[in-house]
Amino acid sequence: MSYRGRPSKGCDSCRARKVKCDEAKPTCNRCLRSGHDCKYRDPADLLFRNQTASAAQKAEDSWRQRAKSSQRPPGDSSKQPSAASSSNSHSSSAASPPRAFDYEALQDFNNLSLTSSGIQPDLRQLAYDRFLYDFIIDDLSGEDATGPGSDSFMSFVPSLYEISEEGSCARTIIEANCYANFYSRCNAPKARVLAEELVGKGLKMLQVRIADKQLAPTDETLGCVHMMGLYENLTSPVRDGGFIAHKDGANALLKLRSVEQYFSNPISAKLYEAASAQSLVGNLNMAMEPNDSLHKVVAARQANPGLYSNTGIYMINLVHDEATLHAKWHRFKRNNNPPVSRQALQELLRSALDLDAEYQAWEASVPPGWRARHCRNTPELRATFQSKWANVVLGSEGAPEELSQYVSLKRSWVWMFFRASRTYLLRDTIEMLNWALRLPEPDLLDISEPSSDINTATALDTISLRIHHAFATSHLVDTVEKTCSTVLAHFTIPVAGKSFEDVPGLRGYTCFWALGVLDGLFRMGILPDSGSSAARTSNLDDWPPVIDPSIMQAQPQPQMYHQHHQYPSPAMFRFPHEALNPLYHDPETTIPDPNDFPKLDPIPLISVGAPPRAPATSSSRAHIPSVPPTPPTGSGSVKLFQDLEETHPWDYTPENLAPLGVQFAAPPAIDVARRKAWLHRIIYYCATELGIRKGLALIVMDGYLEKTKMEVETMLGK
Structure with a gap:
């Protein structure tokens, strides 16, 4: 047997439910509230069990000191921990932090020598x-x-x-x-x-x-x-x-x-x-x-x-809806009959924009207890954490500039789950917009049949699509930054019964999927990269884009721009129906007379065969041919994040888009190479120190295993 600590003095009801008992006599507060019969064990039994456990611990310590070399007998694996011992161990760990593992004793576990006076492990x-x-x-x-x-x-x-x-x-x-x-x-x-x-x-x-x-x-x-x-x-x-x-x-x-x-x-x-x-x-x-x-x-x-x-x-x-939309979008990309017009993408694009509006609404409406506390990643802050977190998570190159802390690990995990799924959604949205921008701009809308719900209409003109693209890119960068800022919380949030020195594996497991999603996103190369381009504006307050009137007068605008939509497209936002003034539902006021504006030449149509932009951050990526879309051939071997690697040439933003005459504040950018190296260090720590070995596959695939290993071991002082 192994020593499992002092037996609990809690009442029978609390011990059976594995919850902490305040040990109030004659009835504890928990039983008083629930109406349960509150009974305690005989103090004599507790004394006897505690003395027996103490003797067992002394014997086990003696056995560890005498252990030299031998293997555990094969029959030992058949021993079954009793329900009582399991329950006692579990409730004890919830009541007080468990005793840290003796790694010096455990590292030679397979070479133990058992004497007749020792206790078999x-x-x-x-x-x-x-x-x-x-x-x-x-x-x-x-x-x-x-x-x-x-x-x-x-x-x-x-x-x-x-x-x-x-x-x-x-x-x-x-x-x-x-x-x-x-x-x-x-x-x-x-x-x-x-x-x-x-x-x-x-x-x-x-x-x-x-x-x-x-x-x-x-x-x-x-x-x-x-x-x-x-x-x-x-x-x-x-x-x-x-x-x-x-x-x-x-x-x-x-x-x-x-x-x-x-x-x-x-x-x-x-x-x-x-x-x-x-x-x-x-x-x-x-x-x-x-x-x-x-x-x-x-x-x-x-x-x-x-x-x-x-x-x-x-x-x-929300996540269910995104999984459904994500599957539909991938089926669309694999279709043997590629689209020839933007209208073919309208329904999917509208669903993506509407769903992202729901994601934003959920995030904005959560109770205060679900919100994070934010702080800057400063040297003074890093000095307050253990060296492994200060070195690996906070101080290493590529670390986020801001940190987010939540009240519990479970809520932090829910936010990670939420943002990883939204990363999928925003990536899907950007891909849809890139596909649409490669197709010809549609003819004038038929104003005789205006949309019955102006709030759900999705404009397909180039200006609206590029505005959507800028907003989606900005939201994606913001989601990535928020995900990275939450990583430290998974390792440092206090958890009942868990030691800060002996980090439990669930701390890495709860953030592993989100880390894998970010790794695939960085590999794809659709994020604005500050490490390979000129300085970019990183302040989200610069949105929406500022229009220069003089430039607008000099640039021709397509006539469809004036038919139903103001700038930006109303499909970017969703408002409750009752909050909208009836004035905005009257076609006579929302559809101006085409004769009110001079007829200008439309923006030149974009070539269907336009060459895609190669990702700037992935030097190992194969050349992307300038061909019309064709479905991927063969699924190959099944992989952990398979769809993150099944990119299509049209998933990337076209390079030859005509100038719009609209001054955009560039979306905030990320130094992708440094952030990816930081991400690899977190994943490597989870794989080697916390036992989430699947993470090694992500690093091996990129060819950075030895480099990452050396960096992490140096930071941990190994």
Whole structure:
């Protein structure tokens, strides 16, 4: 056995729910509020257990001192931590910060010498406890993990583990994750062997469960598929299709039950939240439409207001809509019949602009408790953090100039999830605009049939498209900066039961997807790059663009510009219908007489075969041919962020656009090379120090592994 700390003096009800008890007598405050029967253990039992645990700790210390060289007996892997010991360990870690791991003792774990007077180590118990520490948060707010205000993270895992039978599929796959994590965090090669052995067994059992109509729609089956996705990120430093296969499996399983059924009990509800988020990540990565049932999650929450009101799950609809739009856009690009007019893009472009307006509205309307505190990245501020954060995150070249801090890790993760999905949306919008700008400008609009809803009309004239492009680019840069400014918060936000010295793996896991999305965006080369161009304006207050009247008079404007839209296009903004004055819905006032303006020559049409702009920041990118659009041939090997690498020649802004006669303040720019190097250092730290080994694939693909390794190890003083 291993020492797991002083036994809890909390009441039976609080210990059963794994929440902190204030130990008030005769009834604690939590039981008083909930109406539970408040009972405490016999003090004599506590004294006996504490003395026994103390003796066990002394024996274990003695064993560690005498340990020299030997391997753990094979039969030890079959030992099962009891539910009581697991519960005690977990509740103890939530009540007070756990004792840091003794790495000097653990690093020689595979060469231990056991004498008859020593205590044999339980590797499975050590791995399980380590996994609970690294990835499980019962609650940050002090509330029950199944109640309102909960900030718990993956709390369904210990519950699912404890209710599953010995040797079951759930226990096998959870233990495989425990061993894989223990191998990465504690340098225990024996744990790696056990992880590979168990995951092989678990996959066979999982296949049987999925094929069974009665077992497939259970929490155990869905939980196993979700945990296989985690296992992939913990163990595979290559970009293969394992995660995508598990995502597809989760998508199929989510369809077998209604959202109301998932929200019928706490374990199912928490599992649904985690699985749906994982599924949406996979959908965006692979440009596949999500499960329709995910779209109903907000309605399910409204019917169950007591569950997870602070988890941010109500934002899932926005991400679902972007995943759907993203899949439609990629199907459009792969179409064998390329578009010949801008009208073919109008519906997709309108959907993208409207959805981004909804993203902005959500961000502007969140409660104050969800907002961040911002501060500048100054030398004085860096001096207040541990050296590893000051060197790797704050002080290294390419670090963001501003930092954002949130009240909890869960809320910081929700913001990362939100901004990563918006990065996809803004990239899609810019690509659509670039495609439209390569196509001929449409003829005059038919003013005899004005749009029934002027607020949803999307102008396709070149001026409006380029204004949309400038705004979308500015928003994309702003989203990237906000994402980077939140990285430090994931490593430094206080988490109950977690040590600042022994960084838990979930700190890197919660920001890993967003980091991968940024890496793909930097590789694509569509961001304004301050490292390869003249100085650019970085103040967002310069928007909207300023029009010089003298230049406007000298430049011809297309007649369609005057038909329905003022400058800029109203499709950029969305207002509530009741807030609009009826005057603006009257065609007689919104459509001027064409005779009011002199007829000027239109802007020259843009050649369909115009050569695309090569990205300035990717010297290794193959030459982009100047050809009309053709769908990509073959999907090749499945990759973690596959769609981020499937770029099309028309995804980039054309170079030969005619002057508009409009003075634009240039969008804020990023030094892409330096920021990408900074990003690689964060990803490398997460991969090597926190066990998220999938991150190594992103760095290896760019050819910067050795360089990044040397930089990070120097910063960490290794």
